[in-house]
Amino acid sequence: MISEKTISRLTNYQSLLRQQQTQGTSHIFSHQLADLARVTPAQVRRDLMVIGYSGNPRTGYHVGDLQESLMQFFAFSTGIPTVLVGVGSLGRALLSYFMTGRSNIRILAAFDSDPMKTGRSISGCRVYPMTRLRETIADLTVTCGLITVPGSEAQKVVDALITGGIHGFVNFAPVRLKVPPTVFVENLDVTSSIEKAAFFARSYSLKTQEEQAHE
Amino acid sequence: MISEKTISRLTNYQSLLRQQQTQGTSHIFSHQLADLARVTPAQVRRDLMVIGYSGNPRTGYHVGDLQESLMQFFAFSTGIPTVLVGVGSLGRALLSYFMTGRSNIRILAAFDSDPMKTGRSISGCRVYPMTRLRETIADLTVTCGLITVPGSEAQKVVDALITGGIHGFVNFAPVRLKVPPTVFVENLDVTSSIEKAAFFARSYSLKTQEEQAHE
Numbered sequence: 098m099i100s101e102k103t104i105s106r107l108t109n110y111q112s113l114l115r116q117q118q119t120q121g122t123s124h125i126f127s128h129q130l131a132d133l134a135r136v137t138p139a140q141v142r143r144d145l146m147v148i149g150y151s152g153n154p155r156t157g158y159h160v161g162d163l164q165e166s167l168m169q170f171f172a173f174s175t176g177i178p179t180v181l182v183g184v185g186s187l188g189r190a191l192l193s194y195f196m197t198g199r200s201n202i203r204i205l206a207a208f209d210s211d212p213m214k215t216g217r218s219i220s221g222c223r224v225y226p227m228t229r230l231r232e233t234i235a236d237l238t239v240t241c242g243l244i245t246v247p248g249s250e251a252q253k254v255v256d257a258l259i260t261g262g263i264h265g266f267v268n269f270a271p272v273r274l275k276v277p278p279t280v281f282v283e284n285l286d287v288t289s290s291i292e293k294a295a296f297f298a299r300s301y302s303l304k305t306q307e308e309q310a311h312e
Numbered sequence: 313m314i315s316e317k318t319i320s321r322l323t324n325y326q327s328l329l330r331q332q333q334t335q336g337t338s339h340i341f342s343h344q345l346a347d348l349a350r351v352t353p354a355q356v357r358r359d360l361m362v363i364g365y366s367g368n369p370r371t372g373y374h375v376g377d378l379q380e381s382l383m384q385f386f387a388f389s390t391g392i393p394t395v396l397v398g399v400g401s402l403g404r405a406l407l408s409y410f411m412t413g414r415s416n417i418r419i420l421a422a423f424d425s426d427p428m429k430t431g432r433s434i435s436g437c438r439v440y441p442m443t444r445l446r447e448t449i450a451d452l453t454v455t456c457g458l459i460t461v462p463g464s465e466a467q468k469v470v471d472a473l474i475t476g477g478i479h480g481f482v483n484f485a486p487v488r489l490k491v492p493p494t495v496f497v498e499n500l501d502v503t504s505s506i507e508k509a510a511f512f513a514r515s516y517s518l519k520t521q522e523e524q525a526h527e
Contacts, residue, residue, distance in 0.1 A: 104511050108504040112486035116463045135488045177510040190405025191502070200503050240517075241510045248331040264520070265513025267505050271327035273350045279520050281512035283505045287406070288415050289323040290482050290498045295392040295456045296319050297496035298480025302455075305479070305494050 099147060106144050107167060109134055114164045115200075126157035168201070176203040178239050180263075182254045183246035184209040184224055187269055187287075191243060196220040205237050210250075234261040241265045248272040255282075314362060321359050322382060324349055329379045330415075341372035383416070391418040393454050395478075397469045398461035399424040399439055402484055402502075406458060411435040420452050425465075449476040456480045463487040470497075 113133045117125060127145075131138040145151065145163070148170040152158040179195075181188055181204050188207065195202045197220075207224045209215055215226040225233050242258045244251050244266055251270035258266070259280055266282045268274055271289065274282050328348045332340060342360075343353040360366065360378070363385040367373040394410075396403055396419050403422065410417045412435075422439045424430055430441040440448050457473045459466050459481055466485035473481070474495055481497045483489055486504065489497050 101508075101512075104508050105504070108507040108511075109488075109501070111507065112463075112501055112504050113488070116487060120464065133488055171507060171511055172514060173507065173510065177506060179506065179510075186405050186408040190401045193401040194502075202503065202506050240513050241506055243506070248327075249335060262517075263513065264516040265509035265511075267502070267509050272331060273324075273328070273348055279516045281509055281516060283509045285500060285502065285505055286324070286327055287409075287482070287500065288417065289320070289327050290500055291392060291394065291417050291456055291458070292323040292326065292386060292388065293316070293319050294480035294482050294496055294498045295388065295394075296323075296386055296480075297316075298455050298478065299387060301479040301494045301496060302477075 103144055103147060106134065106136065106140070107148065107170070110141070110144070111164065111167045111171075114160055114167070118160050118164065122160055124157045125160055125163075127152060130158070173201050176201045177241055178237065179204050179241045179243060180234060180237070180239050180258070181207045181222075181243040181245060182209075182227075182230070182258070183244065183250070184211075184214045184219060185245060185247075188243075188245035189219060191245065192220040192222050196222050202241075204243075205239065206233055208233075230257055231261055234258065234263070239263050241267065244268045244270055244274075246270060318359055318362060321349065321351065321355070322363065322385070325356070325359070326379065326382045326386075329375055329382070333375050333379065337375055339372045340375055340378075342367060345373070388416050391416045392456055393452065394419050394456045394458060395449060395452070395454050395473070396422045396437075396458040396460060397424075397442075397445070397473070398459065398465070399426075399429045399434060400460060400462075403458075403460035404434060406460065407435040407437050411437050417456075419458075420454065421448055423448075445472055446476055449473065449478070454478050456482065459483045459485055459489075461485060 127141045128138040131141045148166055150163055150166045179202055181191060184207050195204050204222050207222050208227050208230050209224055210227040215224050242263045244254055246254050248270045251272050252274055255266060255274045264280050268282050268284050271286045276282055342356045346353040346356045363381055365378055365381045394417055396406060399422050410419050419437050422437050423442050423445050424439055425442040430439050457478045459469055461469050463485045466487050467489055470481060470489045479495050483497050483499050486501045491497055
């Protein structure tokens with residue numbers, strides 16, 4: 098099994114290549130991609146060997162081809178079928194972002210317990226009541242679930258989605274979820290990330306001030 | 313200097329305690345907090361020693377007191393003064409989430425280059441034109457910057473904010489930023505996280521199917 102770190106780097110290369118392509122870059126050298134990703138060129142070459150891709154030493158990697166190889170490796174060429182649970186402010190933002198089709202993530206359905214939000218479409222995505230979660234995902238092939246409910250609801254929601262056969266989740270709720278070993282959860286807690294950045298910001302800022310005082 | 317991993321765990325404890333408090337929990341044992349955070353009880357006790365907090369072995373930690381100690385340690389009691397750059401769908405969602413005051417993150421100002429979005433308030437936060445970024449942050453004490461601009465703009469924005477004296481960032485753009493060693497950046501790339509979860513979901517799902525076929 099390929100390590101989580103390798104997969105993180107490969108998905109990051111994909112983001113970076115997508116951006117390079119929109120900027121009109123046709124070829125990129127391993128050292129350039131390494132520079133963008135903040136890793137060594139040797140690391141880039143090793144990682145791309147995992148997906149069986151090697152560049153032309155003279156011209157570098159062809160951005161479009163490499164992206165295609167990455168998509169095929171991830172089996173994402175036809176998109177990642179996804180559902181979202183919790184249509185609050187963050188859920189709405191994710192719908193409005195991903196329903197525009199600017200990535201290969203396809204949100205097939207959204208769910209919420211608030212009857213004011215269900216039975217209609219938000220950003221082009223149908224919002225179903227939570228009571229219809231099980232039957233709705235049974236009719237779909239879903240790879241990934243996005244959890245944007247409050248922390249107190251998150252475990253119940255992930256349990257229902259796992260019963261429905263989903264093995265991968267991105268959890269935006271500020272709780273750790275209990276899942277079986279055959280299920281993968283990536284936690285994205287925005288508040289904790291800001292607190293962490295703020296902590297180091299203060300430490301670095303004090304250090305800079307002290308150094309300036311000693312000059 | 314305390315390690316990034318320790319700080320990540322401490323901010324996670326804070327999120328978990330916040331949630332426990334809203335559920336009315338007054339005391340929590342280290343093994344309970346460890347269970348929620350998916351670490352060992354010994355790890356929890358070691359981490360809380362860093363902030364100088366020890367519980368009562370009979371009653372466990374007092375949730376409110378522990379939260380207060382964490383806030384004091386992080387010097388977050390008066391809130392984390394933050395600015396946000398890029399009022400697209402994600403930027404708006406973050407404003408609507410954080411301007412309700414459900415955390416200690418205070419967004420003091422937002423910036424955007426689109427004149428349609430500037431000169432007014434969104435979710436109670438004033439949106440300034442990018443041209444006024446430097447003078448506006450000079451008047452404020454800002455600890456953390458949230459980067460929600462497109463990838464192609466992110467480096468320019470972070471450079472301007474660093475010049476303005478900000479040392480900590482949460483970067484939502486799918487690019488890696490070049491920053492001096494006295495600046496901390498936490499990357500939150502939602503698309504990459506979904507791709508990663510989808511990759512492992514497919515691997516685990518295949519493995520489960522194979523195991524079932526062999527039974």
